[in-house]
Amino acid sequence: MPRSPLRAALPLTLLLLLAACSPAGKEQTQTGTKTTTTTTRNDLDAAPPKTTALAVQTAPAQSGTLTVTRTATATLKADRDSNVAAQTGGTVTRVLAQEGEEVRAGQVVVQLDDTAQRQALDNARLQVQQAQVNLEQTRTNTAQATGALEAAVQAAQASLQKARQDAASAANLYALGGISQADLTAARSAQAQAESQLAQARNNLAQNGRGGQGSLALLQVQLEQAQAGVRQAGENLARTQVKAPFAGVIASLAVEVGEFAGQGSPVFRLVDQGSVKATFNVPPGDAGTLTPGTKLNLTAGGTNYVATVQDASGVAGSDRLVPVTVRVQGGGQLPVGGTAQVRYRAALGGGVLVPAPAIQTDGGENAVYVAEGGVARRVPVTVVAEAQGKVAVRGVDAGARVISPVPPSLQDGASIRDSGGGTGGGGAS
Numbered sequence: 001m002p003r004s005p006l007r008a009a010l011p012l013t014l015l016l017l018l019a020a021c022s023p024a025g026k027e028q029t030q031t032g033t034k035t036t037t038t039t040t041r042n043d044l045d046a047a048p049p050k051t052t053a054l055a056v057q058t059a060p061a062q063s064g065t066l067t068v069t070r071t072a073t074a075t076l077k078a079d080r081d082s083n084v085a086a087q088t089g090g091t092v093t094r095v096l097a098q099e100g101e102e103v104r105a106g107q108v109v110v111q112l113d114d115t116a117q118r119q120a121l122d123n124a125r126l127q128v129q130q131a132q133v134n135l136e137q138t139r140t141n142t143a144q145a146t147g148a149l150e151a152a153v154q155a156a157q158a159s160l161q162k163a164r165q166d167a168a169s170a171a172n173l174y175a176l177g178g179i180s181q182a183d184l185t186a187a188r189s190a191q192a193q194a195e196s197q198l199a200q201a202r203n204n205l206a207q208n209g210r211g212g213q214g215s216l217a218l219l220q221v222q223l224e225q226a227q228a229g230v231r232q233a234g235e236n237l238a239r240t241q242v243k244a245p246f247a248g249v250i251a252s253l254a255v256e257v258g259e260f261a262g263q264g265s266p267v268f269r270l271v272d273q274g275s276v277k278a279t280f281n282v283p284p285g286d287a288g289t290l291t292p293g294t295k296l297n298l299t300a301g302g303t304n305y306v307a308t309v310q311d312a313s314g315v316a317g318s319d320r321l322v323p324v325t326v327r328v329q330g331g332g333q334l335p336v337g338g339t340a341q342v343r344y345r346a347a348l349g350g351g352v353l354v355p356a357p358a359i360q361t362d363g364g365e366n367a368v369y370v371a372e373g374g375v376a377r378r379v380p381v382t383v384v385a386e387a388q389g390k391v392a393v394r395g396v397d398a399g400a401r402v403i404s405p406v407p408p409s410l411q412d413g414a415s416i417r418d419s420g421g422g423t424g425g426g427g428a429s
Helices: 005-021 115-176 181-238
Strands: 026-031 034-039 054-056 058-060 062-078 081-085 090-095 108-112 241-243 248-253 266-271 276-282 295-300 303-311 322-328 339-355 360-362 365-372 375-387 390-394 401-403 416-418
Touching: 062 375, 062 390, 108 266, 115 181, 276 339, 295 322, 339 375
Parallel strands: 054 416
Antiparallel strands: 026 034, 058 401, 062 276, 062 339, 081 266, 090 108, 108 241, 248 266, 276 322, 295 303, 295 339, 303 322, 339 390, 360 365, 365 375, 365 401, 375 390
16 A cells, blocks of 8 residues: 555654664664664763872972071271370360361370460470579589689699708708707698698689589489470370360260360260171070181161171170171261161071971971872881971981972872972872
8 A cells, every 4th residue: 555645654654753862972873773872972071080090299408508688786986086085174275176087197186275274384494594594594604613723733742742852951051050949840731731732722722613513413313303294285286176086986075165174085086987896695506507707798878798707606694695897898888886787697506407398297207298100108207497487307318309388188108299380399109
């Protein structure tokens, strides 16, 4: 019996409706009278493949010394910083330099009233002149007296010689009977008198010499005393000038014109700014690294200077800090007595340096996880020092890849993969 056209088209229409109502991702095909359905997978909605490796980040452990930058407040000083005092009392008549002014060694800074000292010097010079006159006059008188006495001695010697000759002649005549005994006695008496006169003349000459020498010596001493008085008066006059003992800068003035400066009282402060240094205190552990010659950074007034350690060997004080002295290069204009900031690097400890997040503490024990062949291995370590996000440890080899930070779920022996792509951390197993 022939098939109706409507009946022949019905199966095809049903197939099209079924295809339209089919779920997405399914494809239907028809071959003859057989229909096949194929399912297609959507990659965007698919779940990731399962794995047992934990993603971690690693960092290399490196040998080194952990240091930290410290800051300390330093006091500026100078090798030569002197409060110059007046050596005598007096009223200030002139101030010849101002604060902040540079002066040379020996330059007069403050002048005191010197009226009395000048008068004393003039009087001392007059005394010297008087002593010189007395000495010269005595020398002249002594010389004149000596000449007269020497002439008297010569005359007495001549008289004695004649008296001796007369006595000898009288003795001869008396022996011949030419004169009497009385004449002989008279001649001999004249000789004795002449001898006495010569002795007296010589004694007068000697006494004059001794007296003259004594007078001259006394007058010489008086002259020397007068000359010493001149020197002393000159020194007293010089003390009215308060001078700079060395070249430097006037840091401060303690007097003004018209004020009285007492002997020994400070008049001005002088600083040799070419020898500026700074002192500050550090913990004993830091002092060991600040050896002489170590360079530091010093900041004062917004300017940076290089400072070199001179000494850090002092004994810690009651504050348990060690004083350190440094020399400031080019610090001639720094305000001595002021403060500055010093920055230095202190060594905290040496060992193997790892990031601070790599340290895990469990039960009082510190450890790190090392990535080896895709496996995390727990390694106990001893912490030496910690600063600036790094830790110096002992117990792990330099060059090892340590896991940082440590995931909370990480266990010893767990499979890992380095998500940071670093070498040596191990891949997925």
